[in-house]
Amino acid sequence: MILNGTTRTVSPGSASHPLPRPGSPERGASQGILRKPGGDEASIAAPAPPVTFPFSAIVGQDEMRRALMIAAVDPSVGGVLVFGDRGTGKSTAIRGLAALLPPMKAVIGCPYSCDPAKAAGECPHCSGRPETRRSHLAPVPVVDLPLGATEDRVVGALDLERALTRGEKAFEPGLLARANRGFLYIDEVNLLDDHLVDLLLDVAASGINTVEREGLSVRHPAKFVLVGSGNPEEGELRPQLLDRFGLAVEVTTPTDLPTRIDVVRRRDAYERDPAGFCAAYAKADRALQKRLTAARARLSALDVPDETLEAAARLCLALGTDGLRGELTLMRTARALAAYEGADTVGIDHLRQVAPSALRHRLRRNPLDESGSTARVARAVAEVLGS
């Protein structure tokens, strides 16, 4: 884990960053860094890209890192909910992960960063101009959703006046447009308006954002991994919303001395020399990137055997989870983990590893069992799957 303060701007032009760095969270992926011609390092026209704390340099927080990687391998597992103390490196981990993902090919000028290899049908920008879909490489976006954001700012705004007076359909894309193909991060998601959380979960599940006002309607692609973080002591999420996040992980401040020292030492080294620190972890980040890319490619070829599915069902039955969402998530998560590990099949051990993150937020309150949800899942795993 890391302490807070995720990014820091350093002198640009250092050649020691072979990996893509994301734009600042409030900027779109398509806004590149402009330099004046001539290459004079002193005459940089735009601010330098922030240097992100490397994902591979994060100490501990294994469950959170694994959940984020699983979501990156297969976004269909649904979002990730991270519960825990402040300053446990949640935001840093997301930015670090996005930064190590391979840059994506995106249509130049498209506010939704469309993939030029895909049909333009869903995109209001590209579908009108299929012949001009030139592309560039853009970093995977990480978009922050601030708590006070209005619905218009999140989903985008339709300009009704322009539509009525000039007959034009004018749409101002919102944060969901910018998050397409990347990550949408909400700190303190439990303090966000329920209605907005509901809407976000709908869009995340369908991959399409539809905005309708007074008979006008706009649809655009919005495929993103939703990552919400929060402190349960400051407000609970409604169970109906909780259950719609794919994975839930708990992070805590480490209590053992060596880990704490390691965290502080690495943070300090990063603050003193971000470029040098990142260079030291570039190789490890590249290795992770390779693994993630390979896992994505393996995913579609991986079958889940009947015995694994049966074990997943027995586990969910034993825990009394509502509906079938738990089993579906458990299966997808185990498959993504198997792909990440380069396994040939999805086995019981994969289930065992992912069961806490896939199920702990789906348990009904049991008045006779006051032990925490993590302990209950662990007990059921031991009983049903064996240790």
Ligand SMILES: [Zn+2]
């Ligand atoms: Zn487009």
